[in-house]
Amino acid sequence: MNGRTRSPVPLHIVLAICAAIVIAPIVWTVAAGFRTQISLLMGEVLFTPVWSNFSEVLWSKTSDFLLNYRNSIIVGVLSTILCVVVATLCAFSLNRLRWPSWVAHIFLAWTMIFHMIPPVALASAWFSMARTVGLENTFTGLILAHATLNLPMAIWLMAVFVREVPKELEEAAIMDGASTPRVLWHVILPLITPGVAATSILTFIFSWNEFAVALTLTMKQTATVPVAIAKFAQDFEIQYTQMAASAALAMLPALIVLLVAQRYIVKGLTQGAVK
Template sequence: MSTRTKQNLSVDRALLGFLFLAAMLTIGPFLWIALASFKTQIALLMGTVKFTPVGMNYDEVLFGNTSTFARNFLNSILVASVSTMAAMTIGFLAGYSLLRLRWPGWVVNLFLLWAVVFNLVPPVTLAGAWYELFRGIGLSNDMVALILAHTTLHLPMALWLLSSFLREIPRELEEAAFIDGASFVKTLWRVVIPIMMPGLVSTGILVFIFSWNEFPVALALTNNTSATVPVGIAKFAQENEIKYTQMAAASVLSAIPALLALMFGQRYIVKGLTAGAVK
């Protein structure tokens, strides 16, 4: 074996080792939480390694008399889905307007810069103002208020990402569709959207996950009836007791929608690429 081959082999092994370490650092905490969800509270606090798995934590989270996790789960599905669709629709149309209509270049750049700056603002700094605003207009502790807040929070990210995907679509494709007699709506539906499908799906998944995991604004704008999953998980930390194992079980259950969205998105991205490649 030559010296160059040995060097390449050493580099490959070092890269594999680094990737394995990165994977363990990423997956390790989730595996620890998943294992904790099958322990008793005593076994977890004692740091027991070998234990007999129990399902009472999931039973308590899903069917307990005092648990509201099932309702929180449905609330999160509704809020994340509606706010994602709203942010995607507005972001797509706004991005198309900025890049296809005859706006001055400085307007486009300033608007996209504002989107980046707003996306850097911590949501907790807006929670108090939104609480006062929605209470003043009669939407206190209402999911409509949270949907509007999440749409506002994640619209800049959707606008920025969708604008970057729109830049990659040649104008000539749309012009050819217009010459063939296609209307504006038909051009968007038959030409632009199929080509952009991978970007639309990946952006939608990101917006959905960010909305699903959002905590401080949801805590400020909801009550026991309208609370979302992150707020519901936090309620297991009570005044006299922190129910770690039930909190772990709820955390594992809360990860299911994100995993399903990623599985669905992976398949749909390939489908979107194929559809966009064929006129």
């Protein structure tokens, strides 16, 4: 054996420790959903699993969690579609149309600055604007807000993918008589499909998890899952186990999306638009 060959064991140990650090809070949260409030507060290590928390969250007459779940899916899907469409068009414009380089640089710098602003700092402004135009407590207002919040990230990602498409392919299509919309639809989009998928998944997850703006712009009928989870912390009682059960249920969409589309995320974020 070559003496310079390093053993993979230390690396595997480090990776296992990192994985345990990430997974431990998730396991604890899911396990707490199967415990009684007394068992959780007493810190019992061994406990008898119960289903009452999930039953209370899902089927109780006083619970709106399924409604909140539906709201999050509607807002997440529609805001993702809007955000990715606008980001793709913007990336194409910045990289392929004849803008001065300083315009693209200033625009991308502005999007980065906007992305660095905490959403909670914008919550009151979102509410004032939504109330002015009559969009408070509506899906439209929240969808527009989520799309705007995630747009900087989506623009940066899509700009990278569009930039890596060979210009020769577009020039050949233009020489064959293709218009700009046809070049975008038939030449560029098929090549950046992994990038579109990766951007869509990340945008959906960020929208699903967003709390501050959703809390400000929604009420009972339009509240999303993060807002519903926060309501388990009441004035005189914190329903820890029901909060844990609802948090465990809230993980499912993002987990399913990540497992199903994992290869698109890896391919899109590591390899770019084309090989």
